Amino acid sequence: MKKLIIAVVVLLGILFIISRFTELQEVLLVLQKGNWLWLGAAFVVLFGWILVTAATFQTLFSLVGVNKSLLQVLRLFLAVNFINLVAPSAGMSGMVVFYSDAQKNGHSTARIMVGSALFLIFDYCGLLTIIFFGLIILAFYQVLWAFEIFAFILFFLFVTAMISVVYLASRSEERLSRLLLKITRFLNHATGILFKKKAISEDRVIRFAAEISEGVKAIQNLRHGWVRPASLTILNKLLLVSILGMMFLAFGTPVTAGQLIAGFSIAYLFVIISPTPAGIGIVEGLLTFALNSLAVPIEAAAVITLAFRGYTFWLPFLLGMISFRSLQS
Incomplete structure (x- = not known):
C-alpha cells in the first residue's frame, strides 16, 4: 500500500510537470538569455534560502521538544513543499510527510503539528510585514488596486486566526474544542444544505484540539526562544527579495528598492491568497502587471517574472520530488 501511495504521488508530480510543460520550456528559454554570473549568484542565494528555511523549522521543532539534524529537516521541508504542490489541500497534504516521519522516529505528532504551525505563523508574519510596506509603495506610485487590499485583509485575518488558535490552545483545551466545534457545525450545516453531507467529522475536530493543546504545552522557552526563528524569518525574506533583484541584474534592467519590495509583495501575497498551488x-500574470505598473517595461517585466518563478517555484519543486523519493526509499 505504501509503495502504491509513493507511486501515485510521483505520478502526480510527473503529470503536474507535463501539464505545465509549456511554461517550464518558456522559463528555460528565458534563463538561457540571462547573464550567467548573476543567475549563478541567484542559485547560490536560493540554496541559502532553502537552508535558512530548514533551519527555521529545526529551531521551532526544538522549541516543542523535537530535535532533528538540519539535513533531516531540509529533506522533510523539500518533500513537504513538493507534496503541497501536487496534492494541494491548504497545506495539510504536506503534513502527512511530517506525521509519517514523526511516527517512524518515535516523535509526538502533536508536537510536530504545533512546530509546523509556529513556522507558518512566523513565516506569514514576516510576509505580512513586507507586503504592508509593498502596498504603501504601490499607493505612492498610485497603482494600488482594491483587490490587492482585499487579498491583504484576507491574509491578515487568516494569520490572526492561526495565532488565536495557538493562543487559545495554550489557555484552555476545552474552550478551543468548543470554538472549533461551533465553526465545524456551522460549516457542516452549510455543506449539508448545499451538498447533502457533512464536510468535517466532529470527533476529528475534538482530537485535533487535543493534539494542538498537547503540542502547545510542550513549547519550551518561547518567551526567549522567538528571537532566533524571527531573525531567520527576516533573513528568509531578504534572500527571496535578493533573488528577485538578481533577476533584474541578470537581464540588464535597472531597478529601485521600492520596485523590488512592491513587486515581491504582490508576488507573495498571491502565492498565499490564490486558488491554485503556490x-x-x-x-x-500579476507580478508582470505589477512590475509594469511600477514603470518596468512590459517585456522586461515578463522575462524577470518567468526567471524569478523558475528559481523560486520550479527549482524547489524538482528538488522536492527528488527529496520525497529519497525519503521513501
Whole structure:
C-alpha cells in the first residue's frame, strides 16, 4: 500500500510537470538569455534560502521538544513543499510527510503539528510585514488596486486566526474544542444544505484540539526562544527579495528598492491568497502587471517574472520530488 501511495504521488508530480510543460520550456528559454554570473549568484542565494528555511523549522521543532539534524529537516521541508504542490489541500497534504516521519522516529505528532504551525505563523508574519510596506509603495506610485487590499485583509485575518488558535490552545483545551466545534457545525450545516453531507467529522475536530493543546504545552522557552526563528524569518525574506533583484541584474534592467519590495509583495501575497498551488498561473500574470505598473517595461517585466518563478517555484519543486523519493526509499 505504501509503495502504491509513493507511486501515485510521483505520478502526480510527473503529470503536474507535463501539464505545465509549456511554461517550464518558456522559463528555460528565458534563463538561457540571462547573464550567467548573476543567475549563478541567484542559485547560490536560493540554496541559502532553502537552508535558512530548514533551519527555521529545526529551531521551532526544538522549541516543542523535537530535535532533528538540519539535513533531516531540509529533506522533510523539500518533500513537504513538493507534496503541497501536487496534492494541494491548504497545506495539510504536506503534513502527512511530517506525521509519517514523526511516527517512524518515535516523535509526538502533536508536537510536530504545533512546530509546523509556529513556522507558518512566523513565516506569514514576516510576509505580512513586507507586503504592508509593498502596498504603501504601490499607493505612492498610485497603482494600488482594491483587490490587492482585499487579498491583504484576507491574509491578515487568516494569520490572526492561526495565532488565536495557538493562543487559545495554550489557555484552555476545552474552550478551543468548543470554538472549533461551533465553526465545524456551522460549516457542516452549510455543506449539508448545499451538498447533502457533512464536510468535517466532529470527533476529528475534538482530537485535533487535543493534539494542538498537547503540542502547545510542550513549547519550551518561547518567551526567549522567538528571537532566533524571527531573525531567520527576516533573513528568509531578504534572500527571496535578493533573488528577485538578481533577476533584474541578470537581464540588464535597472531597478529601485521600492520596485523590488512592491513587486515581491504582490508576488507573495498571491502565492498565499490564490486558488491554485503556490499561485501557479496567477502570480506570473500579476507580478508582470505589477512590475509594469511600477514603470518596468512590459517585456522586461515578463522575462524577470518567468526567471524569478523558475528559481523560486520550479527549482524547489524538482528538488522536492527528488527529496520525497529519497525519503521513501
